[in-house]
Amino acid sequence: xxxxxxxxxxxxxxxxLRELINGRTAASVPFAGRYRMIDFALSNMVNAGITSVGLxxxxxxxxxxxxxxxxxxxxxxxxxGGLFVLPGSVFGISSPGSRFLLRDxxxxxxxxxxxxxxxxxxxxxxxxxxMDFADLINVHEKSGADITMACVDATRDEKNLSNVHVxxxxxxxxxxxxxxxxxxxxxxxxxxxELLMKLLEWYGAIDYLDFFEVxxxxxxKMDVRTYKFEGxxxxxxAAENYFRNSMNLLNPAVADELFRKDRPIMxxxxxAPPAKYAAGSKVTNSLIPAGCHIEGTVExxxxxxxxTVCKGAVxxxxxxxxxxxxxxxxxxxxxxxDRSNKIAPGTVLKGSPDAIxxxxxxxxxx
Amino acid sequence: MAKKKECIAMLLAGGQGSRLGALTKSVAKPAVSFxxxxxxxxxxxxxxxxxxxxxxGVLTQYRPLRLNAxxxxxxxxxxxxxxxxxxxxxxxxxxxxAEWYKGTADAIxxxxxxxxxxxxxYVLILSxxxxxxxxxxxxxxxHKEHNADLSVSVMQVPWEEAPRFGIMTxxxxxxxxxxxxKPKNPDxxxxxxxxYIFTASVxxxxxxxxxxDPNSDHDFGGNIIPNLLREQKRLFTYEFQGFWKDVGxxxxxxxxxxxxxxxxxxxxxxDPDRPILSNTNTQPPQYIGPRACVSESIVANGSxxxxxxxxxxxxxxxxxxxxxxxxxxxxxxGARIEAGAxxxxxxxxxxxxxxxxxxxxxxxxxxxxxxxxxxxVYGEGGKK
Numbered sequence: 001x002x003x004x005x006x007x008x009x010x011x012x013x014x015x016x017l018r019e020l021i022n023g024r025t026a027a028s029v030p031f032a033g034r035y036r037m038i039d040f041a042l043s044n045m046v047n048a049g050i051t052s053v054g055l056x057x058x059x060x061x062x063x064x065x066x067x068x069x070x071x072x073x074x075x076x077x078x079x080x081g082g083l084f085v086l087p088g089s090v091f092g093i094s095s096p097g098s099r100f101l102l103r104d105x106x107x108x109x110x111x112x113x114x115x116x117x118x119x120x121x122x123x124x125x126x127x128x129x130x131m132d133f134a135d136l137i138n139v140h141e142k143s144g145a146d147i148t149m150a151c152v153d154a155t156r157d158e159k160n161l162s163n164v165h166v167x168x169x170x171x172x173x174x175x176x177x178x179x180x181x182x183x184x185x186x187x188x189x190x191x192x193x194e195l196l197m198k199l200l201e202w203y204g205a206i207d208y209l210d211f212f213e214v215x216x217x218x219x220x221k222m223d224v225r226t227y228k229f230e231g232x233x234x235x236x237x238a239a240e241n242y243f244r245n246s247m248n249l250l251n252p253a254v255a256d257e258l259f260r261k262d263r264p265i266m267x268x269x270x271x272a273p274p275a276k277y278a279a280g281s282k283v284t285n286s287l288i289p290a291g292c293h294i295e296g297t298v299e300x301x302x303x304x305x306x307x308t309v310c311k312g313a314v315x316x317x318x319x320x321x322x323x324x325x326x327x328x329x330x331x332x333x334x335x336x337x338d339r340s341n342k343i344a345p346g347t348v349l350k351g352s353p354d355a356i357x358x359x360x361x362x363x364x365x366x
Numbered sequence: 367m368a369k370k371k372e373c374i375a376m377l378l379a380g381g382q383g384s385r386l387g388a389l390t391k392s393v394a395k396p397a398v399s400f401x402x403x404x405x406x407x408x409x410x411x412x413x414x415x416x417x418x419x420x421x422x423g424v425l426t427q428y429r430p431l432r433l434n435a436x437x438x439x440x441x442x443x444x445x446x447x448x449x450x451x452x453x454x455x456x457x458x459x460x461x462x463x464a465e466w467y468k469g470t471a472d473a474i475x476x477x478x479x480x481x482x483x484x485x486x487x488y489v490l491i492l493s494x495x496x497x498x499x500x501x502x503x504x505x506x507x508x509h510k511e512h513n514a515d516l517s518v519s520v521m522q523v524p525w526e527e528a529p530r531f532g533i534m535t536x537x538x539x540x541x542x543x544x545x546x547x548k549p550k551n552p553d554x555x556x557x558x559x560x561x562y563i564f565t566a567s568v569x570x571x572x573x574x575x576x577x578x579d580p581n582s583d584h585d586f587g588g589n590i591i592p593n594l595l596r597e598q599k600r601l602f603t604y605e606f607q608g609f610w611k612d613v614g615x616x617x618x619x620x621x622x623x624x625x626x627x628x629x630x631x632x633x634x635x636x637d638p639d640r641p642i643l644s645n646t647n648t649q650p651p652q653y654i655g656p657r658a659c660v661s662e663s664i665v666a667n668g669s670x671x672x673x674x675x676x677x678x679x680x681x682x683x684x685x686x687x688x689x690x691x692x693x694x695x696x697x698x699x700g701a702r703i704e705a706g707a708x709x710x711x712x713x714x715x716x717x718x719x720x721x722x723x724x725x726x727x728x729x730x731x732x733x734x735x736x737x738x739x740x741x742x743v744y745g746e747g748g749k750k
Contacts, residue, residue, distance in 0.1 A: 033651035273635035274402035274666040289651035
């Protein structure tokens, strides 16, 4: 029997991601130049030695499955265990902020019964962190708790996160929304296998609720504790914090913490050649992945694979996704340009730091 | 019995590449880094993959560990299928003892069993140390059209350079009438590229006869080809048009890397139709710092550039500190150029270091390219 198995949920509503989820799921939103949101959850699982991972998909899962494939990039294409793509429920989403819908877990009981383990680690695909899940499991095991919730101090007011209430070291409940400095649930927890199975059985009648809504009356009967994560962690459920957290990656200390060598974040590999910088290109304070071709100016920006910035073009404080071309002398500032956009020469596209301009996939063509 | 193949490839990757000394101290030449994120063997293997040749025997001998690890399951080149794949073929022991590969032909001879396993009509023989892009199917088509026993891929070289190559003299049909190794007075400028397609039965017979000859060096160029010519076999040239470079010396290695930086390079790494595939670990995008300046360069993922990079190849996972300057250089994976250091007209080996404020290399064109070996440290704390 495995010590722990993993479940990654992706079947939740994220209307605030707006244009970024046109034609893709919240889990497959591109991030950090070459990754997708889900890469963090999958890599954290695998880096902790978890070899059976259930991925609960939302209805529109094409982009997600295109990315994860058979799980080979995460060494999850295995004989024993592996990546299990599980169906999420279509009509299940009960309320904004629900991340661990009980119905999604109950529908996939077979995954749980076949991959029996002592512990189950659950997380969402929209947590950006390099968290040592092995340590989380160790702490959970040592304490003898029934459930251990990973928590962080909220860095700002955030209505998409839950506040965790603790008394005498035990969790007494959660509430929606969190203020800066309060203890926020990091949408990641470990639960003892038997308890999870019992809860799924007992609460079948109200399985349209979120896991933490379901157990809200049981905190006095269960031992629920917190695991304080002190590292860099952000959740991304809205376009506004997508932009801000992307820009955080320009801080080398943040990038070093997320992309550590001993616990690498893995992603689908494409064979792009190294980035090429022409004579006269000017790039400062930016993330540039392989496959880019830069002749113009790029400042304070995050580019994705296969972006071309032509002569005289200027990209400032922006995110330019895969396969975009910024034409000669075009200017892009304070913007998110989603993939495959061709920006005509001389075009000026400007948002403001408070109102980031978003161009959808394939919106612009030359 | 494995599934019969029309054509399999045998890739000679056992050479030491001694002229690349400091870069091949711990790795075989085909595993030496090239072009920022590739290893030299990627080019031949990608040619196989792009030519739909899915069964490749890789003959290894010198320091094979890193090469073996790099090849892995062959997955990176889509060569981990059920039928075929990448096979590492080291020298091995038999009932009558054990021997090293005594030459290129002997290496293939000792693996005739491998060829028999796939029972191919044709065998493509490749070297793992050339930078080029070739459609081997086109060469095979040419081979079949001529009903050839052996096709030798050739390219025109300037007449004055012909004495450095193995030169094929062919008639108007392309049939080879003479082969001269490094001729003083060449009568042709068609140089052999070390790429051969044999009709399998002809190859096997030639190898078996060569193995019996105690005076043979067991070399394709030196023995097999002259023998086949003597036997009046049908040897034809396949004239290749395009970019092809042997990167066997520091200067050719450095120059070929530098040519990638041209605005319209003769060898385009970006060609999406015939991509160069490689086995890379996931690295985050490169970070170009607030005071960095990068020009006329290629930079691979995982690198951090805080200083100046001018006309250079910066490989995966390299660090260039604040105020450091790299010019006309090839920096291999994992190298570190500390703050204020200057690296010019140099090749820095894998995981090598130039310490703070040190100067490595020289602008003086009469001085050869400076080379720092793998894992070496130059400057304070290392060699001066």
